[in-house]
Amino acid sequence: MMLPAFERLLKETMGLDAVSIGRSAVERAVRDRLAACDLHDLDAYWTHVCASSSELQELIDAVVVPETWFFRDREAYAALATWAGHERTKPSTTATLRFLSVPCSSGEEPYSIAMTLLGCGLAPGQFRIDAFDISTRAVALAKRAHYGANSFRGDDLQFRDTYFEWVPPSWRLNDVVRTDVHFQQGNLLDPSFLPGADIYDVIFCRNVLIYFDQETQDRAMRVLRRLLKDTGTLFVGSAETGLALSHGFASTRMPLAFAFRKSRAAKSRPAPSSQANQKPPGLSHKKVPTVPITAKSPAPSATAATSKPAAPARAADTSSSLLDLAEAARLADLGRLEDAGKVCAAHVRAHGTSAQACYLLGLIRNAAGAPTDAVQHFRKALYLDPNHYESLAHLTLLLDKQGDVSGAQVLRKRLQRLAPRAEG
Ligand SMILES: C[S@@+](CC[C@H](N)C(=O)[O-])C[C@H]1O[C@@H](n2cnc3c(N)ncnc32)[C@H](O)[C@@H]1O
Known part of the structure; x- marks a missing residue:
């Protein structure tokens, strides 16, 4: 019995996409349960878990990610x-x-x-x-x-x-x-x-x-x-x-x-x-960005208040670099990824790069289905500001998704060190 059968079982019962937590995490859960049941091979455990709803529940309990805390976000x-x-x-x-x-x-x-x-x-x-x-x-x-x-x-x-x-x-x-x-x-x-x-x-x-x-x-x-x-x-x-x-x-x-x-x-x-085939105009039907779009806006009031459609060229003219990034975040929030990317790029040309700009570009590229680009932007943001919490968080998620378990682990430790300061 191969592990993919367990992955399929978990996907069908609880929706879990094994890639999202890393296949090794699923394997670990299966092997832990196998040992807990005093069984010795995957075939025997497969037969057991298919026959027992309580064992299936145990497997689910072993594989879930229960991370949570009071007043998160x-x-x-x-x-x-x-x-x-x-x-x-x-x-x-x-x-x-x-x-x-x-x-x-x-x-x-x-x-x-x-x-x-x-x-x-x-x-x-x-x-x-x-x-x-x-x-x-x-x-x-x-x-x-x-x-x-x-x-x-x-x-x-x-x-x-x-x-x-x-x-x-x-x-x-x-x-x-x-x-x-x-x-x-x-x-x-x-x-x-x-x-x-x-x-x-x-x-x-x-x-x-x-x-x-x-x-x-x-x-x-x-x-x-x-x-x-x-x-x-x-x-x-x-x-x-x-x-x-x-x-x-x-x-x-x-x-x-x-x-x-x-x-x-x-x-x-x-x-x-x-x-399932319907998407609002402007978003590609194939693409469902599960990545963060709403960014830590440097000028929240601008993000919240403005509703006029943005022209990318506007960014190069504005005197406030913060407004550019708020505008880019707003556009990204609306799913207008291309416009958001243009505003960000214009901002970088006009004002030079910054951790926040790189972070936003990372979000936008990830939402546009280019995770490799996104990783580079998040890394650049962290080069400019090693404590940029959001970049760390999103890079961790991406590395996890890409199966870079040890890379993600290192970042998670950094996140934990920053968490009390950043989440408060
Ligand atoms: C990371 S926690 C999120 C908890 C809380 N909402 C938060 O944001 O802090 C994810 C939770 O999702 C639960 N879960 C996973 N799949 C589920 C499903 N199909 N139905 C209900 N809960 C599910 C897991 O058991 C786990 O406790």
């Missing part, structure tokens, strides 16, 4: 707080606000949503958060709600003093936060996952789509679209913004929040059977 929670503040003051708001966190991993994400809402003055009972993850182990940890140091990153940990109690050797989350968060094991790709439509005001689906291949991403995006109210907001991971854009979502233009609404144009998208 803080700007997303800042955007959520702004939204919740508006909702709270609406006289018409009497219904319970509905939130979905999928995948929720060990609970840090849905609990961060709850803390944000409570912090905005919403009372327990005014909202409900449904949280799902395919990993039974992660869901069990989430329900237990005891957390170690790894779940708290960054400098701003005031929320921990407010909502947690130190019960050695970990922090226990208090019941006020836990009350309205409902955990369940669930597979986003299961055809019976959450039947119904227009259920949620806000969906967080972050840092899982990157592990799927294009066809599976399409399926997942259709599920999210069905579950989200027409007026709802979808939060994705920083590396998944291009995917939302290519599936009929429009950026809310809140810098670094990675938040999207259903775009009006996409309302008339055809039935699911033919949806």
Whole structure:
């Protein structure tokens, strides 16, 4: 029995694209389970895993990437707080606000949503958060709600003093936060996952789509679209913004929040059977950029405020180099990769190169399906600024995808050293 059969099994059940985590990671999980079952060869383990749904679940638990922490991508929670503040003051708001966190991993994400809402003055009972993850182990940890140091990153940990109690050797989350968060094991790709439509005001689906291949991403995006109210907001991971854009979502233009609404144009998208072939104008049908598009903008207000179409030639004229890069990020966010690339290139000609410009070029080239170019741009960004966090993060992801496990490992260590400073 060859390993590709296990890869296919994992792809069919949970959507995992083995390349996204590295084939060696899948092999490791399979061999760990084989040893745990006291079996001696892959054939025997294959027979066992095909016959036992509980062993399949064990294999899934062994292969998932559960990495998460409280208030990951803080700007997303800042955007959520702004939204919740508006909702709270609406006289018409009497219904319970509905939130979905999928995948929720060990609970840090849905609990961060709850803390944000409570912090905005919403009372327990005014909202409900449904949280799902395919990993039974992660869901069990989430329900237990005891957390170690790894779940708290960054400098701003005031929320921990407010909502947690130190019960050695970990922090226990208090019941006020836990009350309205409902955990369940669930597979986003299961055809019976959450039947119904227009259920949620806000969906967080972050840092899982990157592990799927294009066809599976399409399926997942259709599920999210069905579950989200027409007026709802979808939060994705920083590396998944291009995917939302290519599936009929429009950026809310809140810098670094990675938040999207259903775009009006996409309302008339055809039935699911033919949806996989549909892409909004301007994006190539073949290409679904799963790479980060929204960049750390050097001038967020410019990124958020401007809506006029950009002419690439404009960049060379402008006196503000920061505005150029904000404009390039905005264009990239809109999926206008070629224009974004031209603005960036013009910026470099006019102002010289910089880590931020190289980083943006890396994002753009990656989104355009040129990962080798992207790697070079990210490396250049790191040459200019060895602590450029986003470049490190995206280069790590790319090296992983390209199977350069040891290269990615080295970068991951650098990332970990930078994480507390950068994530805070
Ligand atoms: C990197 S964590 C992301 C957690 C959280 N959303 C965040 O951004 O911090 C990825 C999670 O996806 C879960 N997962 C993978 N495939 C899934 C699927 N098909 N359905 C539901 N959860 C899945 C894994 O179990 C893992 O906990």
